[in-house]
Amino acid sequence: MTRCVVCAVAMVVGLCGDAAAVSAQSRFGVTPMAQAIFTVDHSDPIPGGGSLTEANLVQPVLMAVGHGFGNKLGFTAALDFEGLTIKNGELAPGDWGEGFVDRRHPHTYFHEMIVSVNDVLGRLDGSGRLSFALGKGFVPFGSDDPMSRPFLRFPVNHHLSQILERAVGIVQYDVGRVTLEGSIFDGDEPTGPSDWPLLRTDQHTWRFGDSWSGRATVRPVTGLELQGSLAHVRSPESRPGGGPDADKLSVSARWNDSQPSGERYAMVEYARTSELRGVFVYHTFLAEGMLSRRQWQVSYRFERTERPEEVRLVDPFRTQRPSPDNSILGISRWSLHTLHVAYDAVPLRRKVEIQPFVEVTLGRVAEVGAGIFDPVSLYGTDQVRALSVGMLVGWGMRGHRMGRYGTLAGTMDAMDGMRM
Amino acid sequence: MRIHHVALAAAMLAGAACSSPTTMTSGTTGPYAIAVFNGSGQTASASATLVTPLTVVVTGASGVPASEIQVTWTVVSGGGTVLPATSTTDASGHASTVFTLGATVGAQSVRAVVVTNGTDTATFAATATTVAPIGPRLITSVPTPTGATYDHDTFVRDGLAFACMWNVGVRIYDVGNGMKGGSPATPVLVSQIITSANGLSSPSVHNAWWFHNPVTGQNKYLFVGQEGPGSVGSSSSGDIHIVDVSDLTNPVEVGFIHIAGAGTHNFWMDEANQTLYAAYYNAGVVKIDVSGTLSGDMSSRIVMQVHPGGAGNTYVWGVMLYNGTLYATDMKSGFWALDPNTLATKGGGNNVPERYGSDQWVSGQVAYSGTWGTRSVRGNAVKVWALDANGVPTLADSIIIPNITTVSDVAVTPDGKALVVTTEGGAGNGLYVYNRANPLKPTLAGSYLVSVGLHTGEVAVINGHTYVFAARDPGQQQMDIFDITGVVP
Numbered sequence: 001m002t003r004c005v006v007c008a009v010a011m012v013v014g015l016c017g018d019a020a021a022v023s024a025q026s027r028f029g030v031t032p033m034a035q036a037i038f039t040v041d042h043s044d045p046i047p048g049g050g051s052l053t054e055a056n057l058v059q060p061v062l063m064a065v066g067h068g069f070g071n072k073l074g075f076t077a078a079l080d081f082e083g084l085t086i087k088n089g090e091l092a093p094g095d096w097g098e099g100f101v102d103r104r105h106p107h108t109y110f111h112e113m114i115v116s117v118n119d120v121l122g123r124l125d126g127s128g129r130l131s132f133a134l135g136k137g138f139v140p141f142g143s144d145d146p147m148s149r150p151f152l153r154f155p156v157n158h159h160l161s162q163i164l165e166r167a168v169g170i171v172q173y174d175v176g177r178v179t180l181e182g183s184i185f186d187g188d189e190p191t192g193p194s195d196w197p198l199l200r201t202d203q204h205t206w207r208f209g210d211s212w213s214g215r216a217t218v219r220p221v222t223g224l225e226l227q228g229s230l231a232h233v234r235s236p237e238s239r240p241g242g243g244p245d246a247d248k249l250s251v252s253a254r255w256n257d258s259q260p261s262g263e264r265y266a267m268v269e270y271a272r273t274s275e276l277r278g279v280f281v282y283h284t285f286l287a288e289g290m291l292s293r294r295q296w297q298v299s300y301r302f303e304r305t306e307r308p309e310e311v312r313l314v315d316p317f318r319t320q321r322p323s324p325d326n327s328i329l330g331i332s333r334w335s336l337h338t339l340h341v342a343y344d345a346v347p348l349r350r351k352v353e354i355q356p357f358v359e360v361t362l363g364r365v366a367e368v369g370a371g372i373f374d375p376v377s378l379y380g381t382d383q384v385r386a387l388s389v390g391m392l393v394g395w396g397m398r399g400h401r402m403g404r405y406g407t408l409a410g411t412m413d414a415m416d417g418m419r420m
Numbered sequence: 421m422r423i424h425h426v427a428l429a430a431a432m433l434a435g436a437a438c439s440s441p442t443t444m445t446s447g448t449t450g451p452y453a454i455a456v457f458n459g460s461g462q463t464a465s466a467s468a469t470l471v472t473p474l475t476v477v478v479t480g481a482s483g484v485p486a487s488e489i490q491v492t493w494t495v496v497s498g499g500g501t502v503l504p505a506t507s508t509t510d511a512s513g514h515a516s517t518v519f520t521l522g523a524t525v526g527a528q529s530v531r532a533v534v535v536t537n538g539t540d541t542a543t544f545a546a547t548a549t550t551v552a553p554i555g556p557r558l559i560t561s562v563p564t565p566t567g568a569t570y571d572h573d574t575f576v577r578d579g580l581a582f583a584c585m586w587n588v589g590v591r592i593y594d595v596g597n598g599m600k601g602g603s604p605a606t607p608v609l610v611s612q613i614i615t616s617a618n619g620l621s622s623p624s625v626h627n628a629w630w631f632h633n634p635v636t637g638q639n640k641y642l643f644v645g646q647e648g649p650g651s652v653g654s655s656s657s658g659d660i661h662i663v664d665v666s667d668l669t670n671p672v673e674v675g676f677i678h679i680a681g682a683g684t685h686n687f688w689m690d691e692a693n694q695t696l697y698a699a700y701y702n703a704g705v706v707k708i709d710v711s712g713t714l715s716g717d718m719s720s721r722i723v724m725q726v727h728p729g730g731a732g733n734t735y736v737w738g739v740m741l742y743n744g745t746l747y748a749t750d751m752k753s754g755f756w757a758l759d760p761n762t763l764a765t766k767g768g769g770n771n772v773p774e775r776y777g778s779d780q781w782v783s784g785q786v787a788y789s790g791t792w793g794t795r796s797v798r799g800n801a802v803k804v805w806a807l808d809a810n811g812v813p814t815l816a817d818s819i820i821i822p823n824i825t826t827v828s829d830v831a832v833t834p835d836g837k838a839l840v841v842t843t844e845g846g847a848g849n850g851l852y853v854y855n856r857a858n859p860l861k862p863t864l865a866g867s868y869l870v871s872v873g874l875h876t877g878e879v880a881v882i883n884g885h886t887y888v889f890a891a892r893d894p895g896q897q898q899m900d901i902f903d904i905t906g907v908v909p
Contacts, residue, residue: 191895202566235569238894242569242587244621244649276621279649279657311793314823314846322894324570324844324875326624326649327656329793370654372752372776377796 027070033063033397035353039152039390041091047102047316049380057085059147061111065400065409074116074409076137078402082106083193089317093384094156094334094365096307098189099321104154106193108165112137116170116406131406133170136197138403139163140170140181140215141229142250143269145402150265150290150297150342152359152388156305156334157284161250161271163231164403165190167197167208172406179217179408187211187234187245191321201240210234210241213248217408225254238322247274263297265290276326282306295344297355304335309373330371336363336384342392353394361386451537452486453479457514459544466523466548468906469884473516474502476532476542478509485513490535493517498528498548503884506535518884521548554906555866556851556888559605562593562899570897572647574889575628576880580668581607581889582628582642583899589614589625590644592668595889595901596882599668604887604901613671615661618678620648624658629687630665631710635694640666641714643696645684652776652793653735653752656701658683662714675718679703686738686779688746690760695723697746697760699736704728705748705763726763729753729770737792742782745811749777755789755803757811767812768805775799781839783832786859787813788839790827799826800848802841804860816860823848829876832856833886838865838908840888844873851877851890853907866907872896 037058044051060081067074082090089103098105114135121130138145142161146154155161166185173180186197186207200206213231220226229250235243252269266289274281288301309329310319342357363384365375375382401408459474474493480486489509493502499522507515519530530544564571568588575582579597582590592610594602602608615623626647632639642665648657662675677684682703689696694711704727708718727734728750735751746760754772758765774797778790785807791799800821805813821827825845832839839854839862850869854862873893880887888902 205566238569240564240569240897241567242622276649279621311845312825314798314825314848316794320844320873320893322569324572324893325647326622327647327652328649329652331651369651371651372653378794 028066028068030064030066031396033065033395033400034061035392035394035397036060037152037390037392039388042387043091043093043102044385045379045381045383046091046093047312047378052091054091056090058082058090058152060085061147061397063112063397063400072118072120074118074133074406076112076114076135076405076409078112078137079109080107080111080193081109083109087193090153091386092153093361093386094305094307094336094363095154095158096156097159098191099319101310101312101317101319103317104158108190108193108195110136110196111165112402114168114405116409118407127175129172129174129407131170131172131174133172133405134168136165136167137405139166139168139185139213139231140172140183141213141231141248142215142271143227143252143254143267144404148397148400148402149267149288150299151288151301151338151340152357152390153338153361153386155284155286155301155303156307156336157269157271157286157303160248160273160282160284160305161269161286162403163213163233163248165195165197166211167199169209170405172408174407177219181213181215181217181406183213184209185211185213187236187241188239189236191239198239205241207234207241223255223257227252227254243322244276244326248272262293263290264292280308280328280331282308282331295347297340297342297344299338299340299342301338301340302336303338304333306331306333306368309367309371328371330373331368332373332375333366333368334363334384335366336361351396353392353398355392355394357388357390357392359386359388451481452489452534452540453483454491454532454534454540454542455479456542456544459516459519461545463547463549464521465554465906466521466525466550467909468548469518469520470546473518473883474530474532474544475514475516478513478515478534485509485511487511487513489513489515491515491532492535494531494533495519495522496529496531496543498522498524498526498546500528500530502530519544519546520884521546524548525550556853556868556902556904556907558868558900559887559903560607560901561892562607562901564588564897564899565591568897569622570875570894571891571899572625573627573876573891574878574899575630576878576882576887576889577630577632578639579882580610580630581880581899582630583889584625584628584644584891586625587614587622588612589623590628590642590663590671592665592671595880595887604882604885604903607899607901611669611671613663613673615644615646615663615673616676618646618659618661618676620646620657622648624648626658626684627686629689629696631689631696632691633694634692635711638666640664641710642671643687643689643710645687645698647685648683650683650701654702655681656683656685656703656735660684660687660696660698660708662718675714675716677708677718677721679706679719679722685736688739688741690741695760697739697741699738699748700725701735701737704734704736705739705746705758707760707763724763726758728756728758728765733770737777738779740780740782743811745782745807747780747782747787747811747813749780749789751776751778751792753777755780755787755805755813757807757813766810767808771813771815772803775801778827779829781830781832782807783836783856784859786816786856788830788832790830790841792826792828794825798824798845800824800845802827802830802839804862806860819854819862821848821852826873828874829878831877831879833879833904833908834881835886838886838904840877840879840904842874842877842888842890844875844893849873849893851888851902851904853904855908866904868902870896870900874900877902 650656
């Protein structure tokens with residue numbers, strides 16, 4: 001595994017090196033990107049009661065986005081080293097998924113590796129653009145990945161609002177202000193940073209293609225983007241298959257405006273995931289915004305998200321994956337307010353980013369409906385407080401919206417002031 | 421030994437040279453030659469059962485293997501036992517017995533004689549060593565088939581293992597029955613049935629009980645528990661499915677039992693009275709008449725139902741009928757003793773407030789109950805209960821197992837010597853075997869750690885060995901078969 005990571009790093013660094021030799025106007029181009037966030041996180045409470053403070057290096061990412069043959073060919077590659085830096089996850093009250101709870105799980109080393117063929121019909125379909133993408137990465141579903149939004153901590157709804165790290169085949173059609181996307185992918189989510197998507201369980205049974213998604217994106221006016229998505233995910237938590245399926249829905253509205261004086265951004269989303277034919281349904285509502293003036297950036301997020309409560313292991317931040325039963329302890333609802341203030345230490349318009357920040361989260365957790373889950377029994381309180389102080393160091397990541405491929409890959413927002 | 425083998429090989433070659441294989445039968449009068457075929461020269465701890473059965477080969481005058489010839493087995497030295505003491509040769513001329521060594525350290529021997537002529541003998545040598553502490557031995561693992569989510573539980577009877585493998589149904593293995601030549605070390609699949617989902621998203625096959633009806637003499641029905649989704653402590657789902665296993669190679673689902681708003685968990689049977697007791701989570705303890713023919717919707721056969729902990733305080737994990745008392749473990753309200761006729765409370769209940777309850781077992785005047793998940797403290801305890809003359813439990817002690825959160829299964833071996841426990845939730849996951857020399861104070865005799873955990877462990881005695889059929893948790897889903905013979909001498 002280590003050798004693979006090293007080779008991949010070398011490949012990306014090699015691409016970065018090549019980038020210096022190519023012109024943006026050439027038939028081929030590569031845009032290298034990188035970032036890492038050093039942070040000290042404090043969470044109160046944690047499972048079992050009390051509080052915990054720890055230092056982390058999160059989101060250490062090397063990326064490259066490239067094109068060739070006049071944008072007919074595109075690729076996106078991203079290496080994520082969280083498997084090395086946060087093996088036990090990032091302290092984040094409310095976050096869950098892939099066997100982690102109240103900690104965000106580390107992403108896989110090979111986070112994205114997508115190749116796209118764009119506008120394959122050329123002028124045959126008039127102004128329309130038919131594109132295809134294939135590889136490992138984000139499924140066209142839901143809103144932008146939290147890593148390319150203005151907060152440190154991922155929202156609780158990450159696993160309700162995004163589907164990522166799958167082997168995915170995408171067909172995409174752009175016409176005017178509308179983009180339609182459809183995909184097939186493997187339903188199994190990763191069980192560890194080294195995992196690859198399980199393409200098939202044996203020579204007769206494919207996992208690739210057992211799940212699907214569709215997303216429609218409309219841009220009625222400049223800066224405003226509306227999307228609606230549906231997905232059916234087959235047995236996400238049981239890698240061999242046979243586990244509960246998930247039916248997902250997401251709608252969101254995203255707006256951004258870039259002026260010489262600063263940036264403005266807002267996003268509102270609703271998503272729901274239904275499991276076991278509607279026996280368990282989890283809802284989320286999230287609204288967030290960002291305002292930047294000169295080198296200061298202030299962001300606020302509110303979310304109300306439901307998550308399953310499952311039996312915890314001796315390590316109270318972990319649950320068994322996959323679970324040996326279909327039952328849960330109950331459903332919790334997290335209502336969280338997050339304020340993020342950042343300062344760009346390097347003037348905007350530079351490739352380099354050095355951005356110290358402070359992020360505060362306050363809120364409450366409550367049980368929803370029946371079951372034996374009781375937040376006060378688990379945490380000692382139903383009040384949630386979290387504080388993070390840190391610094392983002394980046395190169396070329398401003399404005400990049402993760403998980404957009406094909407013709408959408410080039411739609412870098414004019415949000416240069418925003419840590420996107 | 422070598423001469424016998426050479427002679428046997430020569431006989432086989434001679435047979436092969438003929439136009440077709442020939443086997444003599446008991447209709448032929450003999451005389452017969454008998455020779456050691458396999459199992460001589462083994463070494464094991466004193467009082468242990470030899471792993472390899474002792475086998476002779478009997479041939480007729482022409483050197484052809486003789487079938488249906490009775491062979492008697494006698495312990496010559498060492499004081500051990502053989503089981504059976506008389507066996508009959510098969511088509512290959514082979515007859516076998518299982519030798520349990522005596523307590524004497526040193527050389528021991530067994531002699532085999534053909535009953536009809538009694539002149540020729542075969543003698544087996546064995547060596548008994550001093551007894552060394554041994555732990556559970558994993559003798560084989562049966563993988564779940566492709567696409568299976570996991571193995572959940574196993575019911576073992578008459579040398580057949582009914583492996584409950586969730587989304588791929590019940591898989592029946594010969595582990596010593598003889599119908600397919602399987603053994604615990606080499607299980608052979610007999611058949612498989614995927615029971616219906618009954619409106620849920622999956623068959624979710626959780627547990628089973630093969631009903632031997634002493635009234636009809638039939639072994640016709642297999643009861644299969646389906647564990648659907650639920651919120652622990654308040655809701656559950658899943659039916660009892662009735663499978664006709666008259667033809668074990670072709671099981672057929674014939675009926676079901678459904679309770680609206682609730683799902684079944686573990687079973688116990690009063691077979692003499694043709695009664696099935698089912699733990700039914702939020703529906704409590706359910707008593708079901710399973711006499712006669714079972715077909716279609718048998719929900720009307722529910723005779724009685726009780727919520728031991730009362731409304732809102734009942735979520736029953738398991739039941740066990742023992743010595744005239746029906747015991748029930750409730751995840752919320754603890755360990756109960758009920759009257760099996762009326763389901764009225766005899767005693768117990770609301771007696772494990774700090775932990776959620778899990779599985780149970782009763783043996784003699786002592787009961788054991790497991791604990792689950794995390795309530796105010798982790799489910800890392802086996803509760804030890806002293807039973808009074810009426811079977812009413814009083815907490816006597818707790819066994820604390822480090823680095824786990826759930827005691828997933830408990831059972832006592834048929835000889836009453838060992839308490840067997842499986843665990844989940846941490847670095848202490850695995851199989852634990854305790855010595856019940858003092859049943860109220862079991863002491864750890866051996867363990868086998870399994871990183872992902874064991875969800876259940878079913879104890880069965882096959883050919884003199886004691887085995888645990890364990891369901892390994894998802895991630896490494898498979899049926900593990902452990903030999904725990906001798907772990908508790």
